[in-house]
Amino acid sequence: xxxxxxxxxxxxxxxxxxxxxxxxxxxxxxxxxxxxxxxxxxxxxxxxxxxxxxxxxxxxxxxxxxxxxxxxxxxxxxxxxxxxxxxxxxxxxxxxxxxxxxxxxxxxxxxxxxxxxxxxxxxxxxxxxxxxxxxxxxxxxxxxxxxxxxxxxxxxxxxxxxxxxxxxxxxxxxxxxxxxxxxxxxxxxxxxxxxxxxxxxxxxxxxxxxxxxxxxxxxxxxxxxxxxxxxxxxxxxxxxxxxxxxxxxxxxxxxxxxxxxxxxxxxxxxxxxxxxxxxxxxxxxxxxxxxxxxxxxxxxxxxxxxxxxxxxxxxxxxxxxxxxxxxxxxxxxxxxxxxxxxxxxxxxxxxxxxxxxxxxxxxxxxxxxxxxxxxxxxxxxxxxxxxxxxxxxxxxxxxxxxxxxxxxxxxxxxxxxxxxxxxxxxxxxxxxxxxxxxxxxxxxxxxxxxxxxxxxxxxxxxxxxxxxxxx
Numbered sequence: 001x002x003x004x005x006x007x008x009x010x011x012x013x014x015x016x017x018x019x020x021x022x023x024x025x026x027x028x029x030x031x032x033x034x035x036x037x038x039x040x041x042x043x044x045x046x047x048x049x050x051x052x053x054x055x056x057x058x059x060x061x062x063x064x065x066x067x068x069x070x071x072x073x074x075x076x077x078x079x080x081x082x083x084x085x086x087x088x089x090x091x092x093x094x095x096x097x098x099x100x101x102x103x104x105x106x107x108x109x110x111x112x113x114x115x116x117x118x119x120x121x122x123x124x125x126x127x128x129x130x131x132x133x134x135x136x137x138x139x140x141x142x143x144x145x146x147x148x149x150x151x152x153x154x155x156x157x158x159x160x161x162x163x164x165x166x167x168x169x170x171x172x173x174x175x176x177x178x179x180x181x182x183x184x185x186x187x188x189x190x191x192x193x194x195x196x197x198x199x200x201x202x203x204x205x206x207x208x209x210x211x212x213x214x215x216x217x218x219x220x221x222x223x224x225x226x227x228x229x230x231x232x233x234x235x236x237x238x239x240x241x242x243x244x245x246x247x248x249x250x251x252x253x254x255x256x257x258x259x260x261x262x263x264x265x266x267x268x269x270x271x272x273x274x275x276x277x278x279x280x281x282x283x284x285x286x287x288x289x290x291x292x293x294x295x296x297x298x299x300x301x302x303x304x305x306x307x308x309x310x311x312x313x314x315x316x317x318x319x320x321x322x323x324x325x326x327x328x329x330x331x332x333x334x335x336x337x338x339x340x341x342x343x344x345x346x347x348x349x350x351x352x353x354x355x356x357x358x359x360x361x362x363x364x365x366x367x368x369x370x371x372x373x374x375x376x377x378x379x380x381x382x383x384x385x386x387x388x389x390x391x392x393x394x395x396x397x398x399x400x401x402x403x404x405x406x407x408x409x410x411x412x413x414x415x416x417x418x419x420x421x422x423x424x425x426x427x428x429x430x431x432x433x434x435x436x437x438x439x440x441x442x443x444x445x446x447x448x449x450x451x452x453x454x455x456x457x458x459x460x461x462x463x464x465x466x467x468x469x470x471x
Contacts, residue, residue, distance in 0.1 A: 025155020033163020056409030061118020069123030097180025157306030272404025275428030312370020332372025340429030
């Protein structure tokens, strides 16, 4: 058995360790192309609330899936929970594709099924970064976090391409296949993860040092490095046990940590409330409203957005350690805000504006989002929280991020049904600018600083805010 395991290459481990991002991305993107056909098939063109719920149900389920998976993975292991997530994803993807046609009841069935599918999406979003961070050497964690982001946007692009290839099928078949085919990458993930080892951190926590050492031999070449890492993992686990016995949820809001918690959770929330998912979920409908062309004939635009996202993720991997986190977030947020606000101003000054102008500005928004707020949010969240509150604070940030994703997906069609599209995006643009102000005033720089230095910044800021700089 040991000999067979030793054939596992580090490239195989990192590829399938991050492959869960494909599932995450696919399900973010697939409804973009499926929705126009689903609306026509079930006559939901004037049911903005139902459309919002069908689209956002996955994110609602993900709010709970991430938290649940984090708890269960500490008990059963990262690998087993990724396998379970793949199974759940397969089952409910198929059930989405075979939704019964029973009038309005069908919409409620699909909403419930997609909520349950969201449990797997949320689990993947939590488990994949955790598994990758525990498998990767410290020197490669930045690049491998970029790999996870690339997998996510590649999954989105894959779903857009599948939607485009299936668009000429009869409408009732097109959306069903688009949703059902999500089971294919889930099956690939399941088969790949069957060969993956458990993370050495989890194995040591369970007292299996021999197996932990064996796993490290697959992904580390230097025996001295293996010994050093085992010792480091043991020491960290000991510190975490001591810390967890002394902290509670109220600790997050003590004067010592409040500043850092507000900074990390705020950035995670702003990432979604800035409106990116409104574009990713509804771009064919946005183009339809702008031009009058049928949404089902505009499925090339999601592919354009997907290509921009993939290129942006690669640009981020190139510039990640060349610029300060705050600089990238503020520049990105400013351009994103202007990309949303300028079309409203231009349309107000020139009512006969070319309707495709708004789509061009949306592409600019996606380009800057793809290499700033999209990846940097999770880099910053991973760096900003001290050990004493990291688990709870990271979970809180993730929950706020999913809540924002869910609300944007839910309310965007309702907003566009009641006000001009340019006005809706202008509102999101204002939120982008508020995000820039938030980063400027509330977020510390984490690039090039140790976790201890970041924690000291938070502690000192908390003292100043409390008006007690000496304590």
